[in-house]
Amino acid sequence: MSLALTDVTLTYPDGDTRLTALDRVTLDVPRGTLTAVVGPSGSGKSSLLAVAATLITPDTGTVTISGTSTADLTRGELTDLRRRQIGIVFQQPNLLPALTAAEQLQVMSRKPAKARTRALDLLDAVGLTPQAHRRPHQLSGGQRQRVNIARALMNDPVVLLVDEPTSALDHERGAAVLDLITRLTHQQATATVLVTHDRTHLTAVDRIAEVHDGRLTSPRNLDLASSRRAAR
Secondary structure, three states: EEEEEEEEEEEEOOOEEEEEEEEEEEEEEEEOEEEEEEOOOOOOOHHHHHOOOOOOOOOOEEEEHHHHOOOOOOOHHHHHHHHHHEEOOOOOOOOOOOOOHHHHHHHOOHHHHHHHHHHHHHHOOOOOOOOOOOHHHHHHHHHHHHHHHHHOOOOOOEEEEOOOOOOOOOHHHHHHHHHHHHHHHHHOOOEOOOOEEOOOOHHOOOOEEEEEEEEEOOOOOOOOOHHHHHHH
């Protein structure tokens, strides 16, 4: 497994007590697969993603990335791990207004000498070669989200974490973005976790798990071939 959460519990202070955001969550995600995590608002989806991204340390349990447990890593080591092995796609692209699409990717690179070539290759992969020299205000919402996805892949991450990527998009553009994430997961061989409340686009994911009140159901596998034939 490239990403594994094992028996993870996370709580937050809530007055004189603590609120349980994640309750003994276990999730394994192999490389080259896409697991969708669904559930209502406030169920714990975003907390799960933050723990998987090593942005929050759980009360108990372990997070393992490519065989490395994050439990004993220092803050600096966790930062380095995120840069090297984790790509994060936030709900909002948060692109830098002064930079072109290509430059948004280049500034993320750990290999400056190869940054331009890598950026252009990724923009081509997400269908944005003609827009490489455009700035965010010259791009549509769907195009900005595709730049966001390409940027997350800039350093060849092992793990890709995607948070509600279609929340600001209409149905057609949202479907296109999720198709793109599915395709890139297989092409780039990432262990991808997609957090969403929208079940309408999930016919092509590998597995679906549901979160309710901080508890995660065991992911159920989907028959990709059957799903895709049915969608045609």
